[in-house]
Structures are given as structure tokens and as C-alpha cells.
Amino acid sequence: MEQILTIEKILNNNVVIAHHDIYKEVVLIGKGLGFERKKGDKISFDKADKTFLLKNETEKEQYVNLLPHIEENLIVFIHELLLFVEEQMGTELNEHIHVALTDHLAFAISRAKKDMQFSNPFLYEIEALYPKEYQVAKGVVKKVEKRMDVAFPEGEIGFIALHIHSAVTDKSLRDINRDHVLISKLIEIIEENLVLHLGKDNINYHRLIQHLHRAIDRAHQGESIGEEKKLEEVLKKEYPVCYNLAWKLVKVMQNQLNKPIDEAEVLYLTIHLQRLLHNS
Template sequence: MEKEIRVKQALNNNVVIAKGPLLEEVVLIGKGIGFNRKKGDTISVSEAEKTFVLTDKIEIEQYQTLIKHQDPALIEFLNDIIFYIEAQMDRPLNEHIHIALTDHLSFAIKRADSKIQFSNPFLFEIKSLYPKEYKVAQNIVKQIKEELGVEFPEGETGFIALHIHSAITDRKIRDLNRHHELIALMVELIEENLNITINKDDVNYNRLLQHLHRAIDRVNQDNLLGKEEYLKNVLKTTYPICYNLAWKLVKVMQKQLNKPISESEVLYLTIHLRRLTNKI
């Protein structure tokens, strides 16, 4: 990156958009970096605590609008939150988190102040599937309470964890939500077909969630498992109810993901379903 570039716009005292001859527009973040800066001023990249590039013009406009309509002190605090996430996860974050999480948290704070609460239907699954992200999100919720005096409901912790996972995997929030909706649908089918109410504290339920999560990832990555003919014959004969239900679940996955699924996924699902209940 060029060492010196020119200010295009100071969004507030701590955020500047700049551009160099060889660069796309780059966002510079740092305490006081935008103070008294005017368009055309030369600025050193080394002055910034964090730099990131938004190449999409729509995203640039979204970020500019977001910053302009928020208290600069809040934006500074939320930038610190994003630095904290990057340090805790110890890996680069997708730069879109500067828009997505800042936008989400600013509205979440307003909702909390107005006593408006949103339920999170995937809270348990998020806790189970993304434990590290959830722990970091819990610490962020504590920081928000200490710094701003705002107390979030537990569901909000799950939403923050989802944004963190999105940023470290480069997966969009809407795709993650579709993923969780599919898992929720399959869990509902399991309860209906086996006539059980699943105990979410059961370790076998946690294992089932992990398996469904990995199975969906394998399908999305076109990573098909090899055939297991012997295991297939044993499971089909020994646990026919679980085996048939596993096939039903795989067909649901195929329809939702619109991709072929390895027959071996049926076998591993059968094993997880057998562990889940002693009624069969």
C-alpha cells in the first residue's frame, strides 16, 4: 500500500476515506486521524490503527451514510469492538464487518434503549456450532454494558456471534441463516418422525448439530463421501426407522441446497439418529 495518499473525505475525527493514484478508496481508522483534515490533504497510512478497502461503490456509500448518522463516540467504540474481535479470533476479518456489525450494533443499542427485543430462533444452534465466536460475543455484550450502560438480551449475543463467524469465513449472514433454517427444519422432522422431544442439553443432540452443520458444508463444497456398502446393509437392517428417516432428511437437504448428496451421509445420519433416542 502506498505510504502517503490524499484525503477524499473525513467522515469524523476518527474515520477518513482516502485515495491514492494506485489505490481504490481506502478507509483509515485511528483516534484523531480525521481531525481538521480536508479534502486533498496528504495523509500517511502509518497514522491509521486500521485500514481496509471497500471496492464496492454501494458498500462505500452505505459506510459513509452509516458513519454520518451515528454519534462519533459510538463509532469509535464500535471500531474498538471490531479490533477486539480480530485480536481474539487471531485471523483477518472480512472488511464487510465494518458495515454489517456497526450497523447491527447501532440499531441493537437503539432497540435496547426503547425496550424492543427480538427473539433469536437459532440461539442454541449458534452457541453449539460457534463456541469461540459466542464467547467473544459474550465479552462484547459485557463491554457494551460497562461502556454504554445498555443491557442486551441473550439472543443478541447470538446475532453478534453470527456476524463474527460471517467475518472469519467470508460467508454472508443470509447464507448462514438459510443454513440454520435448514438445520431447524431437519430437527423438526426428526422430532415428528421419531415422536420425541429432543433434550437440547443432551450431548447426542450437540453431536447431531455438529454433524448436520458439517454435512451441509460438505455438500456446499461438493465434497462427497465414499461408499460404505457393508455399513449400509447393517444399518438398513438393524435400524430401519432411523435409516428411512435419514434418507428423508437427505432428500430435504438435496431440495434446499439443490446439490447432489453422497449416500454415505445417510449412514452417518442414521448413527446419530440412533444415538439420539433409545426408543428404537
């Protein structure tokens, strides 16, 4: 059955906000959707290429304020990109990506046209932690470069991958970036204490990064990985340097996250650290 909505606001030729009896305000996107329409006109859901809700009032206000500063064709293109991301990830994206990615890509394209280069200090970590999001972000960058005739720095793939991960997991970019800063700090402590340089293309480095990320996630969730008393005695005796360093890392995580860390994390970190030390 065809659903009819009432237009509340024309944002531009391609985007309108309409009233729905159940969902209240709905954003409708489609080429020429707002052309020669006005407030109070009726419009069918079927006319839109994409519809989404912005339940958060702050995000809705940001989106409304953002659109006048962006080319209309770019808005339609970004929503084509979001459909591509959704299809590639095989899951629905949290609606906040409409605001975040629109804002980010508009600014990134503007930077690229002015040849302003920004590095991404967490690029290797992002690729290691979110390989699927990273590959999808590569596809997004390729499409943007071709359509907009710009060249993005490699770091842009990482930034877009974070937006995708945020939309898939419903985590805020602030929380994701906070955890990346913590992981970078932990890596610095490891390099300093073991007097080695961790090659970012090393498989053991990737395993360590993934383990630290999972340990932080477990701390956020309050999960335990169980006790291993016999293993603890062996590791403490055989690898005292790595065992003591693992405890140091756990203490840093506890202080930064202000959450308890399962003591069993020390054992698994010790194994990772010993493997790094051995291979170096």
C-alpha cells in the same frame, strides 16, 4: 518508509476516506483524524488506528450513508471491538464486517435503550456450531454493556457470533441464516417422526446439529465421504426406522439446497438418529 495518502472525503472527525496509489480508496479511522482537515490534505497511514479497504462499491456506499446516523465515539469504539475480535479469533476479518457490525450494533444499542427485546430462535444452534465465535461475542456484549450502559438480551450474543463467523469464513449472513433455517426444519422432521423432544442441552443434540451443518457444508463444496456398503446393510437391517428417516432428511436437504447429497450421509445420520432414540 512512511506512506502518505491524499484525503478524498472527511466522513466525520474520526473517519476519512483517502486515496492510495495502489489500493485506491482506503478508509482511515482514528480519534480526531478528520478534525480540521479537508479534501486534498495529505495524511500518513501512521496517523490512523485502523485502516481498511471497501472494494465493494455497494458496501462503501452503505458505510458512507451509515456514519452520519451514528455517534462519532461509537464508531471509534466499534473499531476497538473489531480489533478485539480479530485478536481473539487469531485471524483477519473480512472487511464487510465493518459495515455489517457497525450497523447491527448501532441498532442493537438503540433497541436496548428503548427496552425493545428481540429473541434469537437459533441461539442454541449457533452456540453449538460456532463455540469460539460465541465466546468472543460474549466478550463483545460485555464490553458494549459496560461502555454504553445498556443490557442486551442473550440472543444478541448469537447475532454477533454470526457476524464474526461471517467475517472469518467470508460467508454471507444470508447463506448462514439459510442453512440455519434448513437445520431447524430437519430437527422438526426428526422430532415429529421419532415422537421425541430434543433437549437443546443434550450432547447428542449438539452432535447431530454439528453433523447436519457439516453435511450441508459438504453439499455446498461437492465433497464425498466414501461408500460403506457393509455398514449400510447392517444399519438398514438393525435400525430401519432411523435409516428411512435419514433418507427422508437427505431428500429434504437435496430439495432445499438444490444440490446432490452424498448417499453415505444417510449412514452417519442413521447412527446419530439411533443414538438420540436410544437415549430418549
